[in-house]
Amino acid sequence: MNLPEIWFVLIAVLWTGYFFLEGFDFGVGVLTGTLARDRGERRVLINTIGPVWDGNEVWLIAAGGATFAAFPEWYATLFSGFYLPLVLILVCLIVRGVAFEYRHKRPEERWQRNWEHAIFTTSLLVAFLWGVAFANIVRGVPIGPDHEYTGDVLDLLGPHALLGGAAAVALFTFHGAVFTALKTVGDIRRRARRAAGGLGVAAGVLGGAFLLWTQADSGNGRSLVALAVAAAALLAALGANARGREGWAFVLSGVVVVAAVASLFLALFPDVMPSSLDPAWNLTVDNASSTPYTLRIMTWCAALATPLVVLYQGWTYWVFRKRIGTQHIAELTH
Template identity: 50%
Template sequence: MELQTLWFILITVLFTGFFFLEGFDFGVGILLPFMSREDIERRTIINTIGPFWDGNEVWLITAGGAMFAAFPEWYATLFSGFYLALLLMLVAMIFRGVAFEFRSKHSDPRWRSFWDWSIFAGSAIPALLWGVALANFIRGIPIDAEMNYAGGFFNLLNPYALACGLTSLSIFTLHGAVFLTLKTTDALQEKAVKTAKLAWVPAVLLSFIFMVYTNYETDLYSHLGINPGIIPIFSVIALVSVIFLLQKNAAGWAFAMTGIAIAFSTITIFMGLYPRVLVSSLDPAWNLTIYNASSSEYTLGIMSIVALLFVPLVLVYQGWSYWVFRQRVSTGGKLEY
């Protein structure tokens, strides 16, 4: 296997892991102001993701670092063209992290309400903008012959990208609601189940609309060589099954299905790109690919050795942390936030 292909696969895995893991804590943050008006329940909701949210964000940092090292031209074009969107996303995520730490520093209800809504905004904005970004990856953006982005911020906010953004927002919200059914007890768990059932409807409808829209706006399905696309169909099947699993009180399986839907959707997008990494809407000859955007073979070889040594250690450590904090969180337990 070519080293460029190996690193493209690794970056796909990193983004898939990020969306799967960060997806549920984005969803929990989005639901926080709506699940309850009682502070003890809101603190319980935050505690379900308290041990995980910062570790989940490491996947994004690692994906960005891998992109910078393996495909510097991809990184440069992406971060220049998507600068304002990525800056907004970064500020939202920083503010969200601050909110987790600051809301418990004062007991004033207005203080806590402000930080609760900050957590909501810091979760909803990235959940929306990541969908916008991925849609533009496959639809195409104005890239010139010098690999420079030749458009503006509002080129990114086209109807197709916004449809994808709303889809990712709805799926992450559902993912978070199902996660809460696994991590809470008693009345809060009942609220989580009801919320998950409500969130399922827009998630499925928007996913279907986005799949149809993709057929007309991109070459994703034809580029895959699969029509209409087996993997995205499996993603929708997994998403549809969630409501039936919730009816059977099989929350663990429901969470697995929302995770599969997110993972398969991400994999579909990257498969549809390969060997491209960014599509030029100006001229297909100006597409960025794993070949014209990559580092040297020597650099990729060194990086492969480092990744082989350290990636398994990171996976083991994060798996261990989830195992340690696997218990449900109740309103009667110790609350940190």
């Protein structure tokens, strides 16, 4: 395996880690508007991800930075062609972060309710847009012989892409419901477990249809294995959730996310961005990569920094591992 192929794998790992962690994060954000019945329960849901949501986004920064440095042609074509959707994702992530930080700055109910609506809306929209983006990356978009994107925004909103967006929302919300059941106590925990059952079925239908479509269009034996792992893990997660084995259910829902994302990258390789106009114009790991010297320097930097980041983030999750409920929200117990 040469350096460009190694960095393709590393970037795939970074994106997979981002969707595993930020996936339940987005899911909990969606549940603040669908599962929570009152202000206290919304506070509980927000507090389950409050200590970790910003750390989860480090994986996005790392994935974007690694793509820019390792595959500048891929980065340039991706960000020029997907400019409007990616700007919308960026704006939503900014608003979402501000909502987490500003929601509790004033006691007025209207102030807090508006920020809670922002958390719900941006979580839903970002999850959908990431699904649309990756569906287009794998299926292919109009790229000319100069590796420039030649389409418009409407070219990114085909049936396959929209199905990918819906599948991402369903899968992340299922992942978030399982995480909520793992991190809470009381009635909200029981309702999260019930919601996870229905969301898991929805994720299976939408995600299964999307991945099978992708497999039929551009898949291979390796992506088919990953798809089978995702399906088996989803069934096991639903079984664990039904039995109240919340820890196992969360691990298995994470496996579903990891396997689903892996199937997309396995279907994509050795391309990094296929052209829907002519396969000869595809961006590949070879023609889109940086120089070997750049990739060697990056490899050394990644080998030194990545373990530290993983250890620190693991420590954060360990510190904030306990369950919470409305009785733990100080101002609600007076």
